[in-house]
Amino acid sequence: MIGLLFGVAFITLLIQELFTRWKALKLREELGLSGPPADLFFGSRRYYNKVVSEKGLEGIPHIFGELEKEYGSTYGLYLGSYLEIMTTDPHIIKEVFISQFGNFIDRRNYGSNKVYPMLDGLLQVDHDGSYGVGWKEIRSTISVMFTSASMKKARMCQLECTIWMHATCHDLVDNLIDALQEKSRVHSGRIDAYAEYQAMTMDMIARCAIGQDLSCIKDRDNDFYRCARIFFSNMRYEKTRQLGAARKWTTILAARDQAADWNSDRVVYMEKVGTAMTILIMIELFVMIPVVWEVLKYLRPLTTYGRAERVLTRKLSTVIKQREKDRSAGIFRKLPDVIDLMLAENEKRELNGKTPFHHDVMVSNAWALFIAGYETTSSALSYASYLLAKHPEAHATLHEEVMSTFGSDQTIDYERVMKLPYLHAVFSEVLRMYPPVATLTGRTCIKNTIGGFPGIISMLLRETVIGGKIRVPVGVAVVAPVHTVMWSEQHFDRPTEFCPERFLNDKTASAWSATYLPFGIGPRNCVGARFAEMEFKTVLAAVIRQFAFELDPEHTDLKTIIGNVLLSPKNDELFIRIVERQPESDFESLKAEHVSAL
Numbered sequence: 215m216i217g218l219l220f221g222v223a224f225i226t227l228l229i230q231e232l233f234t235r236w237k238a239l240k241l242r243e244e245l246g247l248s249g250p251p252a253d254l255f256f257g258s259r260r261y262y263n264k265v266v267s268e269k270g271l272e273g274i275p276h277i278f279g280e281l282e283k284e285y286g287s288t289y290g291l292y293l294g295s296y297l298e299i300m301t302t303d304p305h306i307i308k309e310v311f312i313s314q315f316g317n318f319i320d321r322r323n324y325g326s327n328k329v330y331p332m333l334d335g336l337l338q339v340d341h342d343g344s345y346g347v348g349w350k351e352i353r354s355t356i357s358v359m360f361t362s363a364s365m366k367k368a369r370m371c372q373l374e375c376t377i378w379m380h381a382t383c384h385d386l387v388d389n390l391i392d393a394l395q396e397k398s399r400v401h402s403g404r405i406d407a408y409a410e411y412q413a414m415t416m417d418m419i420a421r422c423a424i425g426q427d428l429s430c431i432k433d434r435d436n437d438f439y440r441c442a443r444i445f446f447s448n449m450r451y452e453k454t455r456q457l458g459a460a461r462k463w464t465t466i467l468a469a470r471d472q473a474a475d476w477n478s479d480r481v482v483y484m485e486k487v488g489t490a491m492t493i494l495i496m497i498e499l500f501v502m503i504p505v506v507w508e509v510l511k512y513l514r515p516l517t518t519y520g521r522a523e524r525v526l527t528r529k530l531s532t533v534i535k536q537r538e539k540d541r542s543a544g545i546f547r548k549l550p551d552v553i554d555l556m557l558a559e560n561e562k563r564e565l566n567g568k569t570p571f572h573h574d575v576m577v578s579n580a581w582a583l584f585i586a587g588y589e590t591t592s593s594a595l596s597y598a599s600y601l602l603a604k605h606p607e608a609h610a611t612l613h614e615e616v617m618s619t620f621g622s623d624q625t626i627d628y629e630r631v632m633k634l635p636y637l638h639a640v641f642s643e644v645l646r647m648y649p650p651v652a653t654l655t656g657r658t659c660i661k662n663t664i665g666g667f668p669g670i671i672s673m674l675l676r677e678t679v680i681g682g683k684i685r686v687p688v689g690v691a692v693v694a695p696v697h698t699v700m701w702s703e704q705h706f707d708r709p710t711e712f713c714p715e716r717f718l719n720d721k722t723a724s725a726w727s728a729t730y731l732p733f734g735i736g737p738r739n740c741v742g743a744r745f746a747e748m749e750f751k752t753v754l755a756a757v758i759r760q761f762a763f764e765l766d767p768e769h770t771d772l773k774t775i776i777g778n779v780l781l782s783p784k785n786d787e788l789f790i791r792i793v794e795r796q797p798e799s800d801f802e803s804l805k806a807e808h809v810s811a812l
């Protein structure tokens with residue numbers, strides 16, 4: 215009897231889902247949009263499979279460019295039965311992300327997002343927030359940390375006029391240079407630049423945002439470094455890669471757990487569970503059945519990446535609880551970080567009778583800033599090192615600019631490094647060619663305002679109009695694939711060429727340009743953009759002053775993939791060669807010796 219009831223319930227749900235899907239697949243046409251064929255189960259995802267089987271994973275970043283050629287600058291794409299409106303049209307981008315922002319506050323949100331602890335972090339929180347504090351409140355609390363004033367804030371009791379985040383960056387760059395010096399002497403200077411910069415940027419964001427001294431540069435066994443890398447390399451939905459990575463990293467994680475308190479049967483079992491759950495969630499990412507997400511979200515902590523995430527969020531939770539205790543005991547840190555900002559906001563809120571930030575909201579945000587803060591800047595630095603190795607003229611011009619400004623031993627100070635024109639051009643061009651975050655820049659329609667104001671008709675239709683004629687129903691997302699926008703010949707001359715000069719006198723690389731989008735656009739653009747710029751410029755200037763970059767003969771081609779929203783180096787590695795430069799005086803004496811020998 216129970217079996218029969220389950221059977222009937224299952225068939226009813228299935229019929230309902232198929233009917234909803236059938237209706238959803240008609241929506242694109244009703245809105246007057248075209249797009250790649252979509253089927254009842256996978257939506258347009260079969261197209262992805264076709265590209266991967268024909269071109270390999272590195273074909274994925276070019277998918278939207280191909281679709282644009284076929285369907286124009288604005289078209290509809292189905293993820294399962296979810297319709298996304300993809301656009302590279304600058305007018306529509308400005309409208310959605312800036313002028314109609316009030317109707318498009320939320321980032322796109324699917325079942326896959328509905329997992330503690332990400333949902334209430336700035337990356338994903340919606341306009342309401344599940345604990346009563348929404349995007350606006352969280353953004354205004356946290357953004358204080360990343361204004362240029364914070365970047366320059368004087369460390370009162372220590373060095374006067376020292377820029378504190380920048381000063382932190384200096385300490386860590388010194389560690390990085392030491393580590394690179396050691397590595398440049400072995401394997402003919404061959405290094406995995408991606409791994410080195412990841413360690414550096416992780417130390418940096420951990421110190422500035424969550425008050426943690428990690429030393430990942432020196433200690434790669436550090437839980438933060440290890441788990442964060444497991445997290446990213448396993449949460450991608452391309453099959454081959456994910457399974458390979460799952461096995462590799464799970465073995466490492468399992469070995470550690472085994473050393474602690476696990477017996478080996480449990481380790482093997484958990485490894486299998488981790489891989490199985492990862493596959494299940496990956497399949498669901500293709501099919502997108504809402505009711506299945508409701509179950510899978512409870513299983514996610516069992517996936518390989520979910521387990522890594524759990525280790526880190528528990529650590530962050532402990533840090534936050536300790537900080538709360540410290541503050542109540544009157545112990546305050548000299549340099550407030552994001553956790554302090556949230557706790558200070560809570561103290562204010564409690565005084566004013568407002569809902570304070572829930573503990574989970576604080577964990578979510580510490581986690582969001584940690585992962586958004588290290589992964590992105592490290593990819594950007596790796597791409598820059600590769601591109602400079604490949605383009606000796608740009609490399610020489612940048613080196614000359616850095617040397618003529620700072621010499622071989624002056625401090626690379628914030629004021630000067632941020633104003634170096636060629637360094638800025640390299641920064642802008644690297645991010646144009648290889649934007650580390652490719653598809654996060656999307657907004658979901660939350661309001662209906664036909665005719666510019668909410669009215670009975672628009673309430674009935676539950677839609678907003680963009681581009682003069684495209685109706686966007688509530689719940690549908692408009693996405694600007696930033697890499698496709700910046701690789702378009704309509705927006706940039708010879709877009710496939712690395713040409714920093716295009717940005718030398720160009721003002722278009724601003725936060726509000728709709729054709730230059732590495733940090734997104736509008737009020738919900740990247741909160742850490744200035745921090746990333748400061749870090750990128752300081753690290754690159756310091757490293758290029760000390761080392762020359764060369765291509766590694768076995769890795770002359772850079773292959774990238776888009777596995778989640780990130781554009782990452784394929785296989786999570788980017789090898790180049792670094793050669794330590796001779797100090798100027800040594801160079802002069804070598805030259806003199808050479809001349810006298812002649």
Ligand code: HEM
Binds near residue numbers: 353588734735741
């Ligand atoms: C080169 C480095 C970076 C790149 C290319 C980058 C790119 C982006 C992009 C494209 C977005 C989406 C913007 C949009 O939807 O319009 C974003 C959002 C975000 N980024 Fe970054 N980012 C970088 C560094 C950082 C750093 C260092 C931090 C933290 C310190 C950070 C924290 C965030 C956060 C919290 C958001 C969500 C903001 C919101 O929804 O209000 N990012 N980033």
